[in-house]
Amino acid sequence: MPLRRANNFTASLSRLCNNSAHCRLRGTPPGAFRHGGRVSDPTQIEGMLNNLVYNLFAQSGQDDRRGAGPKEIGNLVVFDHPESVDKIAKAPALFRKNFSLISALGFSRFNTNDDEWATRRAITQDRYLAAAKPAHNQSVHDIFAACLAGCETSLAGIQQGLFAGAMTIFYRAFGLAAEVRPTAALLDRVRVVLRRLQYYSWVTPTNAERNSAIGDARAVVADFGAQIMADRQAAAEMDRFSEQASEIEGFSPIEEFVMNLFAGIETTVTTVLWVLDRLGANQKVQERVHDEISGDRPQTPFTDCFINETMRYFPPIPFLTREVSTSTDLDGTALRAGQLVMLSVVGVHQHPEFWENPRTFDASRKEFIDNSFDRRAFIPFLTGPRMCGGARLGRLEVEQAVRAVVRQFAFARADDIIRFDYALALRPASGMSVTVSRR
Numbered sequence: 001m002p003l004r005r006a007n008n009f010t011a012s013l014s015r016l017c018n019n020s021a022h023c024r025l026r027g028t029p030p031g032a033f034r035h036g037g038r039v040s041d042p043t044q045i046e047g048m049l050n051n052l053v054y055n056l057f058a059q060s061g062q063d064d065r066r067g068a069g070p071k072e073i074g075n076l077v078v079f080d081h082p083e084s085v086d087k088i089a090k091a092p093a094l095f096r097k098n099f100s101l102i103s104a105l106g107f108s109r110f111n112t113n114d115d116e117w118a119t120r121r122a123i124t125q126d127r128y129l130a131a132a133k134p135a136h137n138q139s140v141h142d143i144f145a146a147c148l149a150g151c152e153t154s155l156a157g158i159q160q161g162l163f164a165g166a167m168t169i170f171y172r173a174f175g176l177a178a179e180v181r182p183t184a185a186l187l188d189r190v191r192v193v194l195r196r197l198q199y200y201s202w203v204t205p206t207n208a209e210r211n212s213a214i215g216d217a218r219a220v221v222a223d224f225g226a227q228i229m230a231d232r233q234a235a236a237e238m239d240r241f242s243e244q245a246s247e248i249e250g251f252s253p254i255e256e257f258v259m260n261l262f263a264g265i266e267t268t269v270t271t272v273l274w275v276l277d278r279l280g281a282n283q284k285v286q287e288r289v290h291d292e293i294s295g296d297r298p299q300t301p302f303t304d305c306f307i308n309e310t311m312r313y314f315p316p317i318p319f320l321t322r323e324v325s326t327s328t329d330l331d332g333t334a335l336r337a338g339q340l341v342m343l344s345v346v347g348v349h350q351h352p353e354f355w356e357n358p359r360t361f362d363a364s365r366k367e368f369i370d371n372s373f374d375r376r377a378f379i380p381f382l383t384g385p386r387m388c389g390g391a392r393l394g395r396l397e398v399e400q401a402v403r404a405v406v407r408q409f410a411f412a413r414a415d416d417i418i419r420f421d422y423a424l425a426l427r428p429a430s431g432m433s434v435t436v437s438r439r
Contacts, residue, residue: 045199046421052202053318053346053422056080060350061359070333071347076321076340077333080347082354082376084331088322088343089384097386098323098340100201101210102194102424104217106255109389110263116248117386123244124260125389131173132392140396143168144404155276155434158409160184162272162401166265169397176234182227183261189220190262195423225254263424264390267316270427271380271394272401274314275307278361280411280434285363290410290439293403305368307398311380313361315345318426320382348377410437 055073060080071078079085088095092113099111109120144165151161164180167187171178196213205213228234241253279286285306292300320343324335335341350358354377355367367373376383381391388394412435419429 045195048203049195049198049422050420053420053426056319056344056346060344060347061352071344073342076342077335078342078344078347079330080344080351081331082348082351082374085343085345085348085379086376086383087330088341089379089382089386092384092386094325094328095322095341096325098321101197101213102201104197104214105190105193106217106221106252106259108256108259110259119245119248120256121389123241123256127173128390128393131169132390132396137396137400140169141400141404144397144401145408148404148408153409153438154436155273155432156430158276158405158436159269159273162269162405163187163265165401165404166268166397167261169393170261170264173393174237176231176237179227179231186220186224186227187262187265189216189223190258191266191423193217193220194262198424221252221255221258224258228254228257260390263388264394266425266427267388268394268397268401270316270425271307271311271314271398272405273428275310275398275402276405276411277413277428277432277434278306278310278363279406280413281416282363283412286406286411289402290406293406301369302364303402304399305365306363307402308368308378309362309365312349312355312365312378314420314426315349315380316425317380317382318346318422319344345379345382348379351377408439410439411435412437 052073056078059071059078071080079088096113097111103111109117109124112120144162147165147168148158148161151157163184167178167180167183193213193216197217200210200213228238238253238257241256242251245251245253245256279289289303289306292303321340322343324337324339324341327337328335349355352358354374379387381388381394414433414435417433419432421427421429
């Protein structure tokens, strides 16, 4: 079904995957099949994971089917009604995090539960809240502006500048200085490993493939550890992590730091890249955003709306999985203990009961302009007690990064074919037809 035009934005849902080869699988459940031979081909892995997200987009924005039985992808029940997802997110004891093989990269606040999660959260939460105070708005903007000023005039160059800025801000939140280039290289390795681990959470690997992926995960964490511990101040911060987590057996401060670093930086940069992609698709909207930002006005309602609409349409984390701890019934769907369920953030953000023309990207979406949207239907940072602890800082970084980029660069698209690349976070695919010029 084609998406309807709004403010000259248009896309076809049939074009939301990278190419036709990526749209062949139709919802395989975790461990659904074992393959023969070697399947660690990056194209196959990329295609299968992108197809999962494509299926969520294909299912979204349709008439409410709560009365017609649950949606499914493979053997996973998919919840995408905002009320149902809100109930799940606010019951972490009943619906627990389970990241399967992804935990090979280590344990952190993102993949633990109960008291252990609370202890891990306390290590970093105060730092995130302090870094997100409004008093830091200008310094955050200045960091991004400086990183972008010397970058190459290309989308790839801007992406590198954004990563450098987000990395600098993250490290400063912990009183540290980032080594941008080597850290960026390590984060690239983390993303590659994460993609493989996600794939093997859905497709049963051979023992050799499983051991290889786990070995690569442990290697990149070890290399991160060597880099961090070589810096005296960073090593002292890792000691603080360990002291606060003294009751957690086998606690690794490096694992905690690395997963916080990746999650925070990847989602921030991903969101900004989608904003730039959508600005390139509409010159009038782009100039309106530029004029509003350049005017140094205290309030920028149109730009804020545009950022919200981008996060609604392209949520950085498109879905989550949860494990049911005790057999229960949720909105008429019977769930058994140990069952995995999927929470579709894409579906929540495009639910027709809560959004007008939900499958349309609307730069002037009324629900955001009027601040009339239901908070349960807009969860880019998730919701409930396990929502993103860095949500305030992430929002601040996105807003200031967009301002810094738009002041320096202009964008144009040769087409409006939407392609994405999913590996924990949903980012625009490389090679998108976006041209860049300096203002």
